[in-house]
Amino acid sequence: xxxxxxxxxxxxxxxxxxxxxxxxxxxxxxxxxxxxxxxxxxxxxxxxxxxxxxxxxxxxxxxxxxxxxxxxxxxxxxxxxxxxxxxxxxxxxxxxxxxxxxxxxxxxxxxxxxxxxxxxxxxxxxxxxxxxxxxxxxxxxxxxxxxxxxxxxxxxxxxxxxxxxxxxxxxxxxxxxxxxxxxxxxxxxxxxxxxxxxxxxxxxxxxxxxxxxxxxxxxxxxxxxxxxxxxxxxxxxxxxxxxxxxxxxxxxxxxxxxxxxxxxxxxxxxxxxxxxxxxxxxxxxxxxxxxxxxxxxxxxxxxxxxxxxxxxxxxxxxxxxxxxxxxxxxxxxxxxxxxxxxxxxxxxxxxxxxxxxxxxxxxxxxxxxxxxxxxxxxxxxxx
Amino acid sequence: xxxxxxxxxxxxxxxxxxxxxxxxxxxxxxxxxxxxxxxxxxxxxxxxxxxxxxxxxxxxxxxxxxxxxxxxxxxxxxxxxxxxxxxxxxxxxxxxxxxxxxxxxxxxxxxxxxxxxxxxxxxxxxxxxxxxxxxxxxxxxxxxxxxxxxxxxxxxxxxxxxxxxxxxxxxxxxxxxxxxxxxxxxxxxxxxxxxxxxxxxxxxxxxxxxxxxxxxxxxxxxxxxxxxxxxxxxxxxxxxxxxxxxxxxxxxxxxxxxxxxxxxxxxxxxxxxxxxxxxxxxxxxxxxxxxxxxxxxxxxxxxxxxxxxxxxxxxxxxxxxxxxxxxxxxxxxxxxxxxxxxxxxxxxxxxxxxxxxxxxxxxxxxxxxxxxxxxxxxxxxxxxxx
Ligand SMILES: Cc1ncc(COP(=O)(O)O)c(C=O)c1O
Ligand SMILES: Cc1ncc(COP(=O)(O)O)c(C=O)c1O
Numbered sequence: 139x140x141x142x143x144x145x146x147x148x149x150x151x152x153x154x155x156x157x158x159x160x161x162x163x164x165x166x167x168x169x170x171x172x173x174x175x176x177x178x179x180x181x182x183x184x185x186x187x188x189x190x191x192x193x194x195x196x197x198x199x200x201x202x203x204x205x206x207x208x209x210x211x212x213x214x215x216x217x218x219x220x221x222x223x224x225x226x227x228x229x230x231x232x233x234x235x236x237x238x239x240x241x242x243x244x245x246x247x248x249x250x251x252x253x254x255x256x257x258x259x260x261x262x263x264x265x266x267x268x269x270x271x272x273x274x275x276x277x278x279x280x281x282x283x284x285x286x287x288x289x290x291x292x293x294x295x296x297x298x299x300x301x302x303x304x305x306x307x308x309x310x311x312x313x314x315x316x317x318x319x320x321x322x323x324x325x326x327x328x329x330x331x332x333x334x335x336x337x338x339x340x341x342x343x344x345x346x347x348x349x350x351x352x353x354x355x356x357x358x359x360x361x362x363x364x365x366x367x368x369x370x371x372x373x374x375x376x377x378x379x380x381x382x383x384x385x386x387x388x389x390x391x392x393x394x395x396x397x398x399x400x401x402x403x404x405x406x407x408x409x410x411x412x413x414x415x416x417x418x419x420x421x422x423x424x425x426x427x428x429x430x431x432x433x434x435x436x437x438x439x440x441x442x443x444x445x446x447x448x449x450x451x452x453x454x455x456x457x458x459x460x461x462x463x464x465x466x467x468x469x470x471x472x473x474x475x476x477x478x479x480x481x482x483x484x485x486x487x488x489x490x491x492x493x494x495x496x497x498x499x500x501x502x503x504x505x506x507x508x509x510x511x512x513x514x515x516x517x518x519x520x521x
Numbered sequence: 522x523x524x525x526x527x528x529x530x531x532x533x534x535x536x537x538x539x540x541x542x543x544x545x546x547x548x549x550x551x552x553x554x555x556x557x558x559x560x561x562x563x564x565x566x567x568x569x570x571x572x573x574x575x576x577x578x579x580x581x582x583x584x585x586x587x588x589x590x591x592x593x594x595x596x597x598x599x600x601x602x603x604x605x606x607x608x609x610x611x612x613x614x615x616x617x618x619x620x621x622x623x624x625x626x627x628x629x630x631x632x633x634x635x636x637x638x639x640x641x642x643x644x645x646x647x648x649x650x651x652x653x654x655x656x657x658x659x660x661x662x663x664x665x666x667x668x669x670x671x672x673x674x675x676x677x678x679x680x681x682x683x684x685x686x687x688x689x690x691x692x693x694x695x696x697x698x699x700x701x702x703x704x705x706x707x708x709x710x711x712x713x714x715x716x717x718x719x720x721x722x723x724x725x726x727x728x729x730x731x732x733x734x735x736x737x738x739x740x741x742x743x744x745x746x747x748x749x750x751x752x753x754x755x756x757x758x759x760x761x762x763x764x765x766x767x768x769x770x771x772x773x774x775x776x777x778x779x780x781x782x783x784x785x786x787x788x789x790x791x792x793x794x795x796x797x798x799x800x801x802x803x804x805x806x807x808x809x810x811x812x813x814x815x816x817x818x819x820x821x822x823x824x825x826x827x828x829x830x831x832x833x834x835x836x837x838x839x840x841x842x843x844x845x846x847x848x849x850x851x852x853x854x855x856x857x858x859x860x861x862x863x864x865x866x867x868x869x870x871x872x873x874x875x876x877x878x879x880x881x882x883x884x885x886x887x888x889x890x891x892x893x894x895x896x897x898x899x900x901x902x903x904x905x906x907x
Contacts, residue, residue, distance in 0.1 A: 141561070146554035147759060155547050162535050162728060173528065173831060173840035205591035205730065208748040208758030238748030238757060245747050338759060343547065345591060345730035345761030360745050362631050363594040363624035372624060373594030374532060374723060376730035442558060449559035456557045 140453040140498045144339075145287055145316060145431055145489035151341040154386040158343060162378035179377050186384035190348065193391055195326045197353060202370045203380050206347040207315040207336030208238040209360070211281075213349055213371070214311045214332040215242045217357030218279045219251055225307060226276030232256045232264045232293070233474040235283050239313055240470070243281075256282075261423035262291035262475045269298050279309050284317035288458060288471040288487055290422045290431030292321055299329030309355060315339055319390035320398075321428050331355045335387075337379065341491070342386035346379040393492040401429040401490055408432055408488065408499050415510075419481055421472060430490040435472070435481040436506075439513045444486060447509040453502055455488050524838035525885045529724075529878030530673050530701060530817050531842055535767070536726040536879065542770040543728065546763040555760050556749065565762045572769025579772045580718065581709040582735050588752045589765050592732040593700040593721030595745070597624040597667075599734055599756065600696045600717040603742035604665045605632050608694070612662030616693075618642040618650050619860035620677070621669050625698055626856075629667070642668075648677030648808035648861050655684055663693045670713070671702035674844040674857040674874055675808035676817030678702065685714020694740060700724055700732075704775065704878075705783045705815050716740045722764065726879050727771030731764035782878075786815040789877040789886050794818075796890030802897055807858060807872055817876045819844075819858070821868045822893070824901035830873060833896040839889050841875050 141149070150158070165179050184198070191198045204210045219229065231243055233255045243253045254272045256264045269280060280302060284295050295312050302310045311332040314323055319340045325333055332355065337346035351357060351370070363372030405422075409432060412418045417437040436444065441457035448455055458469040472482035488502065526534075545551050546568060553561030555569055570584070577584040590596045605615055617629050619641045629639045640658045642650050650668060659666075666688060671678050681697050688695045696717035699708050704725040710718055718735040722728055736742060736755065748757030775782070797804060807819040822830065827843045834841055844855040858869045875889075 141552055143554070143557055143559065143562075146557045146562070147552065149549035149552045150547055152548070158547070159540065163537075163540065173835040173842065205595070205761070206758050209591070209746055212746045212748070236748070238746075241747035241757070336759075343730075343761075343763065344759055345764050361595050361598045362627035363597070363622070365623070365627075372598075372627065373592045374721075374729060376591070378728070379730050445559055449561075454553070454557070454559040454561055456559065456562075 140501060142453065142455045142488040142490065142494070142498065142502065144491040144494075145487060146456055147338050147344065148341045148491055150338075150343050150382065151386050151389050153389060154342055154382040157385045158378045158382040161381050165377070182381050183375060183377060186381045189384045190387055193388060194350065196350060199368065200350055200353055202349045202351055202367045203375065203383075204347045204349055204371055205345050205376070206338070207236075207313070207334055210334035210336065210347050210349040211236070211238040211313055212242050213357065213360050214334060215239065215279065215281055216246070216360060218309045218311065218332070218355075219246050220358040221356045222278040222309070226278045227251045228274060228277040229253045230256065230269060230272045230277060230280045232258065232282055234258050234262060234286055234291075234471045235281070236287055236313060236315070239281055239283070258291075258474050260475060261426065262286060262289045262421065262471070263423065263426060264293055266294050266297045266301060270301060273305060273308065277305070277308050279311060281311040281313070283313040283315075284323055285314075285321050285428040285431070286471060287316045288421075288431075288469060288485065289433045289475070290316070290427040292317070292426045292428060295330070296324065296328045303329040316431070317428065319387065319394050320430050325350055337383040337386060340386055340390040342383040343379050346376060346383045348383070390492075397492040398429055401492065401494070404490065404494065404496065404499060405429055405432055407496075408503075411503050415506075421475065421481070421485055432488045433472075433485050434488075435484040436486060436510055437480055437484055438517065439484065439510055441484055441486050443513055444506075444509060447513070448502075448505055451501075451505050453505055455486060455502075457486055524840060525889055526880065527839060527841045527875045527877060527885075527889065530874065530876035532723050532729070533726045533878055534880060535728055536771065536774060538774060539727055539767045539770045543763040543767040546766050555762060556751070565760075568766050569760050569762060572765045572772075575769040575772045576720070576733050579708075579776050580720075580735060581711050583738075585753075586735055586737060588734045588736055588755045589760065589768075590732045590734055590756055591730055591761070592723070593622075593698070593719055594624040596719040596721070596732045596734040597622070597698055598628045599742065599745050600719060601625060601628040601665065601667055602631060603745065604694045604696065604717065604740070605637055606635075606743040607741045608664040612664040613637055614660050614663040615639045616642060616655065616658050616663055616666045618644065618668055618679075620644050620648060620672055620674075620857045621667070622673055622698060622700070625667055625669065644677070644860050646861050647812070648672060648675045648857070649812060650679055652680060652683055652687065656687065659691060659693070663691070665694045665696065667696040667698070669698040669701075670708070671699070671706060671814040671817075672808075672857060673701045673817070674855055675819040675861075676701070676814035677808045678706070678812045678814060681713045681715065689714060701814060701817070705779065705786060707779070710735055710737065722768040722771060725771050725775050728764045728767040730761050731768040733768070783815045786877050789881050789883070790815070790818055790875075792883050793875070793886040793890055796887050797893060800890055800894035802890070802894045805868070807868060808861060816878055817874060819872055819874050821872045822897045823867070823871060824904055825871045825897050826900065826904065827870055827873060829900060830871070830896060833900075834892060837892045837896070839892050841873050843872070844874055
């Protein structure tokens with residue numbers, strides 16, 4: 139199997155899985171219980187939090203465990219908006235955010251907030267200047283993703299954070315779901331107040347995630363109840379998932395140090411190969427992009443058809459973001475980047491993990507060279 | 522871990538069969554995201570759908586009526602805040618009870634902050650809500666009633682079917698938190714006359730991180746979380762495929778064994794109480810003993826104090842609790858017992874909850890009774906001298 143859909147979801151590391159199984163079957167206490175089973179699980183929870191805090195160089199009380207990236211983004215954005223409503227009602231985000239940000243902002247518009255959606259250039263990046271220009275009296279939140287989920291384009295979040303340090307009233311949220319363990323982000327010094335992570339994107343388990351909440355930042359919770367996670371996120375903690383998340387985070391960061399150059403080289407190689415082919419347009423900016431995502435529009439062929447043909451050859455890729463790929467329309471991200479053209483409807487995404495190498499890429503290219511001309515030929519005959 | 526685990530109402534061990542079913546969705550055999558359209562994506566989608574059918578069948582619902590969430594707390598919040606916000610234009614009044622789980626109580630408190638009015642129905646000393654008090658509280662502008670099925674601290678079973686029957690003509694949405702009852706009672710949405718019903722996987726020997734909300738057809742809710750297209754937009758976010766698959770398996774095991782499990786729980790409890798009698802331990806049962814879940818008892822040991830009692834039992838390897846786990850962590854006296862007996866009743870400070878389930882056996886009950894006898898005796902002596 140050649141799995142090139144790691145931006146949609148990754149396979150958990152065996153070590154993370156092992157940890158998950160041990161905790162799930164052996165320590166089944168509820169961390170909020172008083173008894174010994176409870177205190178052992180409480181200890182594991184604390185350890186997991188500490189290990190993540192050490193890597194990110196943040197405090198343990200700045201981590202809130204969630205059920206994933208979608209919840210993290212919602213908690214950050216709705217949480218700030220409702221907690222700071224008395225100070226203003228303006229929010230700034232970008233046109234290329236993940237649906238869990240865009241849909242949340244659209245909901246807030248219905249609730250009386252005003253949202254500015256910043257445009258991107260042909261490389262798929264927002265400009266620092268556009269953020270500065272959009273900030274105004276009454277702006278309470280800026281939410282910008284670090285790495286785009288479809289193109290891999292890196293947004294200038296550290297620069298934005300630096301600039302927002304001088305706007306005390308504005309909270310800054312970064313959706314780091316695709317960037318985590320792939321593109322470094324200095325949480326401590328970059329002026330970021332809130333930052334979303336999702337476990338299943340870095341070889342942890344689905345249903346796990348975390349939100350960094352800088353000490354002192356006030357949020358309204360989404361989910362009320364037993365008061366877990368410092369009252370920010372109630373519900374019995376998914377302890378096995380959390381411990382596995384911490385493990386996967388550590389391993390994934392280690393793999394980054396080891397393999398980031400190889401991965402970036404692989405990306406460049408694939409881009410150069412694809413570029414040579416007629417009607418192939420690379421949507422991933424070669425320089426300012428993550429090492430693991432490549433997006434290419436292949437004019438004249440519908441991405442679903444390519445995906446199905448590839449999957450028959452046991453090569454698994456996707457179009458757009460997984461969350462919306464069941465809708466048959468253009469990618470919102472590519473429309474923002476190139477306008478409503480054929481290019482926005484024909485994007486394919488290949489996404490790597492740290493084990494991806496040439497032995498995955500060569501068969502992909504070979505398969506495309508067989509599939510694409512065939513589809514184009516059939517189309518010609520039909521029309 | 523050795524020891525005797527009698528806190529199954531807080532959380533339960535994952536059954537090995539459940540783990541075996543989950544494994545291929547974790548170890549890379551089936552790696553996909555259900556929203557991806559390649560083969561592995563489709564396999565993941567099918568696995569989620571199969572679990573949905575299993576859950577739906579277990580409560581007599583159709584599979585489009587099941588929304589998977591991260592757990593019981595989220596389902597309660599989605600049901601309560603989601604229903605109230607969706608019906609705000611129709612009314613402003615919500616009814617709940619004083620003995621709900623904090624997931625329900627605090628969701629209701631959030632609604633109060635948003636300007637809704639919430640009536641919390643009292644219970645009688647048996648822990649049960651009277652139908653008349655519900656009828657008294659019901660108003661024209663009542664848009665939602667939420668009453669739990671089985672209580673997590675005492676096991677008291679509320680008259681859900683009767684309440685649902687009364688509400689049918691009124692038109693208020695009716696939600697029940699069935700997190701505790703799902704494992705040992707028959708739960709059928711048509712018999713219970715509910716529009717919304719909460720369940721949680723880790724209370725029925727499934728994994729943590731999965732729950733469901735039954736949303737009856739044509740019941741409109743506002744989502745808590747916005748994003749992709751998952752769960753008919755009521756609960757976006759990449760589906761927790763392995764946990765959902767595990768939940769499905771746990772439900773299927775449950776359906777086969779429910780009656781058997783309930784009988785086993787009754788046997789364990791009976792054995793424990795018989796042993797306590799034999800040891801001549803003074804105790805009283807809290808709440809109704811007739812209308813009660815088979816796996817939970819709440820017991821008053823006169824002349825003792827809850828916290829040292831729990832701590833001593835823990836040292837001897839017996840894990841019990843004082844009520845809901847979430848209450849326990851914060852050392853507050855139980856709001857459930859307070860609602861039953863009043864704030865000042867001594868029972869509130871000298872009662873414990875014992876809950877049995879998978880992995881327990883008769884010998885453990887005898888051992889527990891022996892430990893309770895020893896510890897309560899010592900405590901009565903020490904506290905009596907003060
Ligand atoms: C950039 C980005 N943000 C948020 C999410 C949502 O994360 P999750 O699937 O954990 O809900 C995703 C993945 O789908 C993503 O790629
Ligand atoms: C009656 C009841 N409702 C809701 C919950 C919350 O469920 P979860 O722990 O899955 O969030 C619990 C358990 O803590 C419970 O006992």
